[in-house]
Amino acid sequence: MRIIIDGMGGDLAPLEPLRGAAEAVRELGVEMIVTGGEAKLRACAGENGIPLDGITFVDAPRVIPMEAEPTSLLKEYSDCSMAVGMKMAADGEGDAFVSAGSTGAxxxxxxxxxxxxxGVKRPAIGTMIPAQGGRFYLLCDAGANHDCRPEMLTQFAVMGSAYYEKIIGTERPRVGLINIGAEETKGTELQVAALPLLKNLPGIHFIGNVEARDLPLGGCDVAVCDGFIGNIVLKLTEGMGKFIGGAVKEVLMQNLKTKLGALLIASEFGAFKKTLDYKETGGAPILGVTRPVIKAHGSSDARAFKNAIRQAKSCVERDVSGAIEAGVARQKAAARENV
Incomplete structure (x- = not known):
């Protein structure tokens, strides 16, 4: 399997993408294609002792700036490391693409x-977020589409359900619509109009409205919303995770007694912190496109990149794109029958 990685994307490029690629070759058994300025990539690898076994470079001399207009990727920056990598994935020269660059681009x-x-109207970002009992829920859309129509939320449900089932292994995952109350009359026009459409989706286990407070408690497996709400949920969750982790650490470091207690629970506390660490997840898939595309966090280090590559590998092996295509086809067939 060949995974393409944007060697110049992210705050810590090119060093950390290269390190992550090398770790992925060693631990995951994949071949890596790294796009970017080849001379710069080779020099970085040499200076830092990064082995290049299983790694191929494809020269892409430019980098799209974070502040650039996203659509400039198609013309002005068509030779950048991100654009070159995605063209290769589209042409079948790689099985998936990973980047920590601009989300918009x-x-x-x-x-x-x-x-x-x-049949997919708009791709969506799906983000796995930890929940009670060692579970995770998929937030979809986590920020790609700020303005949505009701039919788009139904596709997010189909795509998110397919991804969750393939990656987590849960058959017929519970799909909920994020809302301000459980009653069917709650929400804006978007939620009110989307709910009956979601109830009638073929093959989807829709459980109704889910309030935000129930998401971390395992209220559903796939949480559907527009990208505006989704990004707020995601950023608030990230902030609360940092706050809780810091607050617990302060309590444990107060005095000798609490420090001794911290030593006794060090492994358990470490495991808890690990569940909140984005580096363990690696990235967020862009759902609804023909090949797996993974958005890694902008500040990803080698471990985060390796896990983003692991995620891309899983999407390829389990044919997430094929499952989404089949789900969207079922949805469209059911819609034609109901006309």
Whole structure:
């Protein structure tokens, strides 16, 4: 399996993407294609003792700036490391693409270079978030589409359900619509109009409205919303995770007694912190495109990149794109029958 990684994307490029690629070759058994300025990439690898076994470079001399207009990826920056990598994925020269670069540019590239699965109106970002009892829920959409129509939320449900089932292994995962109350009359026009459509989706286990407070308690497996709400949920969750982790650490470091207690629970506390660490997840898939595209966190280190590559590998092995395509086809067939 060949995974393409944007060697110049992210705050810590090119060093950390290279380290992550080398770790992925060693631990995951994949071949890596790294896009970027080849001379710079080779020099970085040499200076830092990074082995290049199983790694191929493809020269892409430019980098799209974070502040650039996302659509400039298609013309002005068509030779940048991100655009070159996604064109290769689209042409079948690699099985998946990973980048920690601009989210907006990555969405544009995924939509117009890798291209949408037939029938998908808009790709969406799916983000796994830890919940009570060692579980995770998938937030979809986590920020790609701020303005949505009701039909788009139904596709997010189909795509998110397919991804969750393939990656987590849960058959018929519980799908909930994020809302301000459980009653069917709650929410804006978008939620009220989307709810009956979600109830009638073929093959989807829809459980109704879910309030935000129930998400970390395991209220559903796939939480559906527009990207505006989703990004607020995601950023608030990240902030609360940092706050809780810091507050617990302060309590444990107060005095000798609490420090001794901290030593006794060090392994358990470490495991808890690990569940909140984005580096363990690696990244967020862009759902609804023909090949796996993974958005890694902008500040990803080698471990985060390796886990993003692991995520891309799982998407390929379990044919997430094929499952989404089949789900969207079922949805469209059911809609034609109901006309």
């Amino acid at each position: 990555l969405l544009v590239g995924a939509t117009f270079l890798v291209k949408r699965i037939k």
